[in-house]
Amino acid sequence: MRLRIFLLPMLLPVLALRLAQAAETVQLATYYDYMPWFVPGQPSAGLNARLASRLSEMSGGRYRFESVYIPRRRLDVLLQEGKLTMVVSWVHPRFFGDPERTRYFWTGPLMDDESLVVSPRAAPLEYDGPHSLRGKRFGAPGGHRFPDLEPLIATGDITRIDVPQIKNALQMIGAHRRLDFTVVDRSTLDALKHEQLIDLALLHVASRPRTASYERSMLVPLGQPALYRFLQEAVVLLKSDSRWRAPPPRAPGKQAGRRVGE
DSSP, X not given: OHHHHHHHHHHHHHHHHHHHHHSEEEXXXXXXXXXXXXXXXXXXXXXXXXXXXXXXXXXXXXXXXXXXXXXXXHHXXXXXXXXXXXXXXXXXXXXXXXXXXXXXXXXXOSEEEOEEEEEETTSOOOOSSGGGGTTOEEEEETTOOOTTTHHHHHXXXXXXXXXXXXXXXXXXXXXXXXXXXXXXXXXXXXXXXXXXXXXXXXXXXXXSOSSOOEEEEEEEOTTOHHHHHHHHHHHHHHHTOGGGGSOOOOOTTOOOEEEOOO
């Protein structure tokens, strides 16, 4: 009996390691490499990292979710080739041409959002449908799609200028330089309020949103029905517990998110 009691503290780390090794690793991917979604190199920063951590806890050792960033162009290639194995978070079926929800599994909503049209306060634009943006220069992160604006971009009625991140477009608009407008989600604009290089006083938000309120969910490949069932159940519980969205205390030296191949 004494021998068993003596060995127990030594065995617990081994058992914990085996359980961790048994967990299936799932990449929880976002193509937003900016706040509030993802902050490269910062421990537990961003909603995607916090969602990954909470889902891992909820799985009871079955899954280990890893927050990663993937460029939209790379994601589109994986989807086109049928090689996607990761879960894509914070997205909507219309972002991927799947309004009938038949090409992929879709969970219930994680949150609601809306898309806004932002222009310089010195030259404000009021949005009244895509045609109200004719003749304007539009700044957007490379690879991001805007189906309602694509026909006008294709004909040259709207000039699209790719930028590295949405905050670059907002900075250029604030300086009234090269761009006439950009499109940004309310969640992102709220998160960038404290960005030092963005002065919201120099920006004008159109009174009419570009889109009605929409849901942000998770896309799951059709080949992973068991994972989808877990996530579908988890989302229901997450809606009644908003504590996971709050940033946890920082732990020096721990990386919560990483990038995958561009």
